[in-house]
Amino acid sequence: MPSPSTPNVYPIQLQAPDISRYAEGNTGIPYVHRFEADEPGPHVMISALVHGNEVCGAIVLDWLLREGVRPVRGVLTLGFMNVAAYETFDPANPNASRFVDEDFNRLWSDEVLDSARDSIELRRAREVRPLIGSVDLLLDLHSMQHPAVPLMMAGPCEKGRTLARRIGVPETIVTDSGHAQGRRMRDYRDFAEQGSPKNALLAECGQHWAATSGDIAFSCAVRFLRETGVVDAAFGGEIGREPLPEAAAWEVTQPVTITAEAFTFDQPFTGGEVLPRAGTLIGHDGEQPIVTPYDDCMLVMPSRRLTKGLTAVRLARRV
Ligand SMILES: [Zn+2]
The missing domain is CATH 2.40.50.100 (RNA polymerase II/Efflux pump adaptor protein, barrel-sandwich hybrid domain)
Structure with missing residues (x-):
């Protein structure tokens, strides 16, 4: 499948950060950082760049890593996913860097991951798969093609909607079972099983390169970290303290x-x-x-x- 090269009509208001300093990571997996507290707790992860042109999540992870965020309990993992696609990001043709060979977010069934197929994205998915399988609570930060209402994609289960209400940003919550052409990372294994305590959310923060998408991504991520208890309640200062409208579930x-x-x-x-x-x-x-x-x-x-x-x-x- 060719990489999409739809002409871009929207201004690039967000600066794509240089993430090369995170290449080595500290887990053996490039671009993945893991921090562990002494006190036990859940394994919490925030992921960005599942789609290479969705920069708001990368900005948030860059900020968290620069701030030196550390968990007060449990484990916190921060991961940049489709870096190969992100490396092709060109502000003059930003739609082209969604992926290299295929959509990274349609590969997340064991059937596809275990198959003989090969692509840049499958290699990366196989590399991060043991990590994703060990996460208890995942927030996957995304953005959208058009300026539109930000959405919290809560997956196929009631438990996703419950967690989304607790986070509160974005306030429009959508439960869904994804796409006919393949499973999303947020639906991998236990994330999509109602009986499992594991849970995942995919935040669509707004138009890919709109400044407001960055604001939503920060608010969502900081609120998620506080709500999971992996950081203390004071973390992030004023970020994510805005008064919230009532959540609406679809x-x-x-x-x-x-x-x-x-x-x-x-x-x-x-x-x-x-x-x-x-x-x-x-x-x-x-x-x-x-x-x-x-x-x-x-x-x-x-x-x-x-x-x-x-x-x-x-x-x-x-x-
Ligand atoms: Zn996306």
Whole structure:
């Protein structure tokens, strides 16, 4: 699959940090740092750059590492994931660095990870896989193609929604089971099993390069660290202390997976739109009209990569 090179129409307000100083890490895995407290506690991880052009998470990890964050209990891991893609980041063509060979966030089933297939992203996923398997609480920081309502993607289980409410940022919570074309890291093994105490959240902080996405990422990450108890309550000073609106929970009922050669949206949707009436036209999958299946249907992250087999948009209902 070629790397997407959709022309960029949005200003680059966030500076992609130089992360080369973190290459060695301290775990034997490049770009991964792990810190352990004397007091026992959960293994908490924040990950960034699962998509190489989503810089807000890298900015947060760079800050945490510069600040010298250390856990007061348990284990804290900070990891930059698809560094190979990030290294290709070019402010003149920022959409091209989402991945090198394939989407790192569609590889997270044992079937795919154990397969004979090879790619830059599979090599990295296999390298970090034992680590991801040992994490109790994961926050994976992402951003979005379009300016849209920030979303906390809480996965397929009720436990994800519960943790998302405790973190509170982003306040729009979406439970979903991901994409037809492959599993996300946040859904790996126990993260997506309701009976397991392990839990994961994927924060979509806003448009990839908008300054506000950086603010959301900081607030979300610091609140997550405080809430998990891996840092003390004073950590981060004023970050993440803003008054919060009440969280609203939505559930993805279905993805619209593209089956024809061409998919077009009826309107320039950017995501977060709530279409009040069932039967409202969303777009066309080839000749086939795609309409909303119920009243008050939210469009979750309409894609710009409208290629056969990919997800065009996901549909969600208020819980
Ligand atoms: Zn992403």
